[in-house]
Amino acid sequence: MATIKVTQTGSPIRREKDQRATLIGLGLNKMHKTRELEDTPEVRGMIRKVSHMLSVEK
Template sequence: MAKKQDKPVGGTVTVTQTGSPIRREKSQRATLIGLGLNKMHRTRELQDSPEVRGMIRKVRHMVSVAE
């Protein structure tokens, strides 16, 4: 059975980088770049999709999210 999502999917989500990628795994750095974030305090507005949510979940300790 598929897991129910807490938030509705389809709108946009605002992601801001709050942590440094220094001394992090290479895949976490690549995920930040994939989200369009590579410097501190940069903000991007992204489509709210399962793929983007997964990327945010991977680097949740380095970003803040606003719906």
């Protein structure tokens, strides 16, 4: 299956609790941490929710 490379570029400080939980769900909890995730609709939805704090590559 295809993968997406996601890097956290924004801080979760002073963000809503659900946005912080979404970052943890994606496996991102520190600045500049990168994960390769499967390209599924569920992951895309989570990325869309916190897109202002992420950098995404295919």
